[in-house]
Amino acid sequence: MSQSLQTARIEMREAADGRTIAIVVIDHPPVNAGSHQMRSDLLHAFERLRGHKNIAGVVLTGANENFVAGSDIREFDAPPVAPHLPDVIAAIEAFPHPVIAAIDGAALGGGYELALGCDMRIATKRSVVGLPEVSLGLVPGAGGTQRLPRLVGIAKAITLITSARRVKAEEAKSLGMIDELVEGDVVSAAIAILPEASKAPIRDRGVIRSSEEEIQEATADALKKARGSKAAAAAIDIIKSADQLPIDEALAQERAASLETRVGEQSKALRHLFFAERVVSKAYSDVKPRPVRTVGIVGFGPMGRGIALAFASRGFSVIAAEASRELLGPAMDLFRKDVRALVDSGRLASEGDITERVSASDIDGLAPCDLIVEAITENMDAKKSVFARLADIAPDAILASNTSYLDINEIASVTARPERVAGLHFFNPANVMRLVEVIWTKSSSPETIATLMAVAKKLGKIAVPAQVAEGFIGNRIFSAYRQQCEFLIEDGAYPEEIDRAMREFGMAMGPFAVFDLAGLDIAWATRKRLAPTRNPRERYVDIADRLCEAGRFGRKTGKGWYNYQNAPGGEPDPAVNAIIEEASARKRIVRRSFSTAEIQSRLMAAIVYSAAEVLASGIAERSSDIDLALVNGFGFPSLKGGPLHWAANQPRAEILESIEAIRREEGTHRKAHIDIDAMLQSLLPAVA
Structure with a gap:
């Protein structure tokens, strides 16, 4: 017997004792994302079954290799429409017979809350469960904050919910998030269990107690990692209420907080990034990529080793090459040391899994490679x-440069097949940072770009396509940010003041700490290369040049903008302040103090104006690509959705005034050649 609804179906089976077992199958391709139609169908299904005689119980499961992989986020910008998920869960809990959630695949967000509404949860080993709503600026809104503490305790629930962790089945079983792990067909296993199951809603259980110390520790850790997330803070308060309030009162508070965060700016920003990532992941997907199994890496310094680790950890075979065997031997030793350190820290499971995939060779040994990534020093002649x-050694391979700034069109010009050349720009450390810029030249074929986009996706990266230009997307915008930082210090601010202001804005790190981490010599080399073409009328600050001339290249030399010799995290250095003050005096600049708000305004104006230039010139294909690049490569706060999303939601008069002010600071006194107001207005429908 089968009774079909639009997104679910009811199947009837006979149990060993002669009673009937109902199987409710959620079938809403592609991943059973929760929607209004699904909620309606599930509620109707349980209403139909409620009057069925001789029933032993219900197995609730999902088709499409998932249980329910979260909610349809597109519904979040519209007012909620009944029936709501709490209504469905209430119907399951009130159902007179036991209901088993049979999970195979993902049960996330509202999907896991649906499972928590059942009397028992069983899962296959490939399943994953969790409440990741906080990652979208939301509070779980269908009982997750109240039912999970009754399975794992208050402290563990705080950690699981605020971290938005997706928990694999075996760990979920050990934590109590699921009741049984099963082999084979999960529905058959549930049918076998059901005749002996009893009605046992989680809401009727007591909360598993955590000590006050455990709760305080979990709270402090969660708030530190949340970096200002309103959803995380609200979730913590509601989770703590699980053993302080009657469950219906606590559930009402949870629902109110969920609806409040749903319309908040942070959730809109995070959902903007979610959809931006989805859009860019489909770029060039209509072109068939070439197969890539073996990857060559030329240049095995810190960046090359990080790139090798990124590829090897995702199953690619890697051949590392250096200019000479003498250089390659020590570089391979350092690579093995890097891998051992990751294993010792628990970030890698096995050293052998990585090192056995990476071999060393001279450049001639790269002939078998499908893709070769060049990661040598930033020198045009050397790269050419x-x-x-x-091009002679591997004529059929795709050749990609990891250059941060150089013209890849010029690099490609020395090859016989420039259509096979492009940029694959990783960010340091390459095995950690999610952003990769895929740079298309004037000759790059769609197949080449599609292949690099597909490879980056296999690496677990966010691949953002960009046109050849000085600094591409991220570094071009970051250079404008750097320049404005230098104007500020020459005018009266100090590095630690600017860093503090931008951390308060939400940046992961202050700019001067980032400069030191990246290495001051890289930007110095770029400035020297561009010096002959610099407009003499434009303002130029030479303080960073003077630091480099003194051998202060950042963390790697123990000194940069900060001194790291006695403080691993860096500390202000009077010697740097003296160089700054001397530079101001030399230009007869009367130094003054800056408020936090003024620092933030000037630096954000620099970022937004440069981002607008990048978009208007076609270097980036979409405004959302710029937001992804700055969030995932440069520590821009995800809670603000990226610089263009943030700017589009600010008072435009203030943004325009700030931009005009920084244009004057550059010394050109020219009007902005981009209609910023029109651009920001055009972004509003996409980010509302």
Whole structure:
């Protein structure tokens, strides 16, 4: 017997004792995302079954290799429409017979809350469960904050919910998030269990107690990692109420907080990034990529080793090459040391899984490679020499440069097949940072770009396509940010004041700490390369040059903008302040103090104006690509959705005034050549 609804179906089976078992199958391709139609169908299904005689119980499961992989986020910008998920869960809990959630695949967000509304949860080993709503600026709104503490305790619930962790089945079983792990067909296993099951809603259980110390520790850790997330803070308060309030009162508070965060700016920003990532993941997906199994890496310094680790950890075979065997031996030793350190810290499971995939060779040994990534020093002549040689050694391979700034069109010009050349720009450390810029030249074929986009996706990266330009997307905008920072210090601010202001804005790190981490010599080399073409009328600050001339290249030399010799995290250095003050005096600048708000206003104006230039010039294909690049590569706060999303939601008069002010600071006194107001207005429908 089968009774079909639009997103679910009811199947009837006979149990060993002669009673009937109902199987409710959620079938809403592609991943059974929760929707209004699904909620309506589930509620109707349980209403139909409620009057069925001789029933032993219900197995609730999902088709499409998932239980329910979260909610349809597109519904979040519209007013909630009944029936709501709490209504469905209430119907399951009030159902007179036991209901088993049979999970195979993902049960996330509202999907896991639905499972928590059942009397028992069983799962296959490939399943994953969790409440990741906080990652979208939301509070679980269908009982997750109240039912989970009754399974794992207050402290553990705080950690699981605020971290938005997706928990694999075996760990979920050990934590109590699911009741049984099963082999084979999960529905058959549930049918076998059901005749002996009893009605046992989680809401009727007591909360598993956590000590006050455990709760305080979990709270402090969660708030530190949340970095200002209103959803995380609200979730913590509601989770703590689980053993302080009657469950219906606590559930009402949870629902109110869920609806409040749903319309908040942080959730809109995070949902903007979610959809931006989905859009860019489909770029060039209509072009068939070439297969890539073996990857060559030329240049095995810190960046090359990080790139090798990124590829090897995702199953690619890697051949590392250096200019000479003498350089490659020590570099391989350092690579193995890097891998051992990751294993010792628990971030890698096995050293052998990585090192056995990475071999060493001279450049001639790269002939078997499908893709070769060049990661040598930022020198045009050196890169052209390498590419000319690679084009002969591996004529059918895709050749990609990891350059941060150089013109890849010029690099490609020395090869016989420039259509096979592009940029694959990783960010340091390459095995950690999610952003990769895929740079298309004037000759790059769609197949080449599609292949690099697909490879980056296999690496677990966010691949953002960009046109060849000085600094591409991220570094071009970051250079404008850097320049405005230098104007501020020459005018009267100090590095620690600017860093503090931008951390308060929400940046992961202050700019001067980032400069030191990246290495001051890289930007110095770029400034020297561009010096002959610099407009003499534009303002130029030479303080960073003077630091580099003194050998202060950042963390790697123990000194940069900060001193790291006695403080691993860096501390202000009077010697740097003296260089700053001397530079101001030399230009007869009367130094003054800056408020936090003024620092933030000037630096954000620099970022937004440069981002607008990048978009208007076609370097980036979409405004959302710029937001993704700055959030995932440069520590822009995700809670603000990226610089263009943030700017589109600010008072435009203030943004325009700030931009005009920084244009004057540059010394050109020219009007902005981009209609910023029109651009920001055009972004509003996409980010509302």
